[in-house]
Every structure is written in C-alpha cells, then in structure tokens.
Amino acid sequence: MHRWTLTLLTAGLLATTATGCAGTTTTPGATGSSTPRAAGSTAETLRLAEQLLIKKCMEKEGHKYWVEPAAPDDVSVRFPYVVDDPAWARAHGYGTDLRRQRVAEVRSDPNQRYFHSVPAGTRAVLVSDLNGAQAQGLSARLPNGIRVSHSDQGCQATAQRQLYGDLQAWFRATRVTDSLAGMRVGLVTDDKRYKAAVKPWARCMRERTYTYADPARARAAATGPETPWPHAKEVGLASAEAACAVSSGLSSVAKSLDAEYRDQLRRSHPRETADLARLKREALPRAREIVAHAD
Template sequence: MSRIGPIGRRPAVLVCAAALALTACSASRGSATGRPAGHVRQASGTAEQTLRLAEQLLIKSCMEKHGYRYWVEQEDGEDGGNSARRFPYVVDDLAWATAHGYGNDLRRERQKEVEHDPNQRYFRSLPADRRTGALSAVNGPRPRGLSARLPTGQLVTHSDQGCTAEAERALYRDLSSWFRATRVTDSLAGLRVGLVLDDRRYRSATGPWSRCMRGKGHTYGSPAEARAAATAPGNEWPHGKEVRLASAEASCARSSGLAAVARTLDAEYRSRLARSRPRETADRARLAREALPRARAVIARTG
C-alpha cells in the first residue's frame, strides 16, 4: 500500500497495480530507469542520494537471494518533468520555462524510459506465479507490521517483511520509527502547498500576476489555470505555444512579486508544520544521520 522511503522522497519499489512491476511508478519525485548496479556504485552526491543508492543495493542483493533479478534504479532529476511538483505555486524559473514550458517534453521522455525499464521488462516476462512471488519478495506478503497515522487522520500501513523492509531496517535500524517519521513528514509537504495556495496573501498576489499576464496576451486568473490549459491530458499544447505561456508566467511571477510571496509563505508554513510534528521531524533527521555511515559501508562493500 504505502512505500518505505529514503530520506526526502519515496523509493522506487512499489506495487502500483497488479500489472506494474518492481519499479518506479513514483508519484513523488520520481525514480528513473534502472541499470546494473555496477554502473552506479559510488558514494558521491548528497546524503539523500547516498542513502537511496545503499537502499537500492541492499534490495538488489536481497532479491537475488530470493532468486529474482533486480536492477538498481537511477534518479532522473528532482521531478521527472512534473512542473506542478517542481513549481507548486507558480513557474518562476524563466530559463527552465524557456526550455521546457510546463515539462510536457520531459514527462514524455520519462514515460519512454519507464517503458524500457529493465525491472519492468523483467517483471512482465515472468509467469504469473513468479510475478506474485517477486512482488511478495520485494514488498512483503501483506501490508502489516508498519503503520502511521498521518496529520490528515489517514492510517497508512506497510509490511515489515520483504526486501524493501529488510533494506530499510539494515540502514535505519528502527524501522517502525523510520516508517512513521517519513510518512508523517512527507504528508506535511502536501499540506504545506495547500496552506500556501489558500493563504489570502498568495491569493492577493495573483491579482498583479494576472494583470501582467493579460498584458502579454494571456487571460488566466491563476498559475494553476494556465498550467491546466497547457497540460490537460489529451489536449496538450504544441511545445512552442506551451513555452510561450510558461515563459510569460515565469516573467510575470518575478515582476509581479508573486514568486517572492510564494517563497516567503512556503518557508513560513514549512517551519510551522515541522514544529507541529516535532517528534517525527527530529526522528527523521536523526535516523538518516545515523544511517549515513552504514550506507557508505554498503556502497563500499558492494562496489
């Protein structure tokens, strides 16, 4: 049901549906195509990247012990082309908008990568009984053993067995606390965005932005309306038209002050929400910090 995630983002391993394989159908800031682990065994990069790589290597080793193949998955950037995730309030990076518009080009590339993902191809090649076994091996037999109550009141659960849980336990030791901390703190991100968008200061700042957009020939009341127009499923705009709208949005975000207001509110609500869940916030930081030497050792040992 839920996934156990590396620090800062969800992992690649997940059962999205019975038809999908052992890999990235990430809703949250994507994972990318898989390659044999030997191509990526290095501890360079951020602490988050080091922890994620170590987790992937541990999952790979565990799956092979169960008689299945597994390719270490790569990350393809912060958002996989999802502009709503990269710019939840307003597109404010003019260079990015000029190159990618709202990211439809990157999203299409991502879809192609997923289609050729070796974990996906391998999973689809397995007979039905082996598919069931592979999913059980990676995710555990049933979503029991780990649970967390989100700030929204929703209860999320996951198996405390399987290769994902085994890898997380090896890195973070206190698996129950890590599961609860990551689930709760990750859920705060969605709450934060909603609070910013509903804040009267943000809504007021969209007025000057909208007037700026009208001056450039675009009649949209909010950045969300502009993005929806260019990215509606089945009715995506030609790239040039998409780029022109996104570039206008970014330019107006700066000149109208909307980008600055959004940044200020985001920081304000981020701090406020973290204070509202001090235990989980502290646990996540502590467990990740303590796991980092173990992660480096895993990478060195398997490199």
C-alpha cells in the same frame, strides 16, 4: 512509491494502504543497467544504499534486479506554486517533454523488461518478495487522520530496516513528513497574502494575452491530458508565467510563505521531524559503507 504496478521496482517510498481506501501494490520498474559507483548528496547516498540492499535481497530470493537511478522531480515538485525559472520554462514549458521521456525510460528499463518476461505467477512472487505479502506490520496515522499501513516484510522493508534500524519509526516519520509537504502547498495557496500576490501576476499575464486567474489554471490548460498543447505553445505560456512570476513578485511571496509554513508544520510535528533527521543522520555512515563496498 514503487512502480511495479505501472512499471517495476522503484526505491522511493514504501507502497502504502490507507484505512478505508483501496490498497496499492507496487511492481518493478527502473532505468539504468549497472550499479552506480558514486553518490553525491546525503539523500542520494541513502537512496543508493537502499537500492543496493534491495538488489542484494531480491537476488537472494532468486530474482534479477537492477539498481534504479533517482527519478527527476516532476514540475509540481520543482514549481509547486508557479513556474518562476524563465530559462527552464523556455526549455521545457511545463515539463511534459520530460514526462514523456521518463515514461519512455520506464518502459525500456531492465527491471520492467524482466518483470514482463516472467510468467504471471512469478510476477506475483516478485511483488510479494519486494513489498511483503500483506500490508501489515507497519502503521502510521497521518495529520489528516488517515491511517496508512505497509508490510514489515519483503526486500524493501528488509533494506530499510538494515539501513535505518528502527523501521517503524522510519515508516512513521517518512509518511507524516511527506504528508506535511502536501499540506504546506495547500496552506500557501489558501493564504490571503498569496492570493493578493496572484492579482498582479494575472494582470501581467493579461498584458501578454493570457487570461488565467492563477498559475494553477494556466498549468492545467496546457497540460490537460485530453487536449495536449504543442510544445511551442506550452513553452510560450510557461515562459510568460515565469516572467510574470518574477516581475510581479509572486515568486518571492510564494517562497517566503513556503518557508513560513514549512517551519510551522515542522514545529507542529516535532517527533516525526526529529526522528527523520536522526534516522538519516545515523544511517549515513552505514550507507557510505554499503556504497563503497558495492560489487
């Protein structure tokens, strides 16, 4: 979701408004002061092309805009079940150092500075020109029954329409498949096989003097905003978690269950899964052309 509420412009997910919930309006925010000239993976090529199209659109509307780099994965994305990379844990613990770094980057990025340099009335125009004036035109019902909507106007919608063609299909496919990711984590952690695998992990942790019933409780203890741990203490707990995740077999069980439920959820929503793959595949040649001819 864009960061113009917290920061400025992020090309990620469209900001959404859920029926019956408060709407979210996004604000500009980014790091990086120049246009990247190369893209690697398919995802990065598509992301960069969308950013370039947003930049072109916003500049056409009379605004300044800097292309954003991809945001790094949060620890909850990298390790949704248990930290199981000992080297990463030794360096970052639960990643609070990386989050602090990211917050500092967001505060100093050029889009953020630009957003706060213009009058309040202009800020509202910026948000509207990015997101569209009203959260209407695009709609999707999530697997949990909640309906989300977004404007089909504004520079992000314009960029995604140019890149993917069928904007409504893109909105529905991304919203539904994104929600499936959260559902998958819940299914895995509720699975009796995961719960059984947590028990030897907890025994391993007790042998290392940590008495947490599961990885979620360990992570919450170290990263709670009210009582942040010193970095060395956080690293010690995360390192123990990672070592026990590997030695107890919890890491292998979690990965196996994740793959099982990923396939199951995809089969339960074949339309959105197929649409997402098709739209990305069809957009890739356009994205490569946009990136290759960027000013």
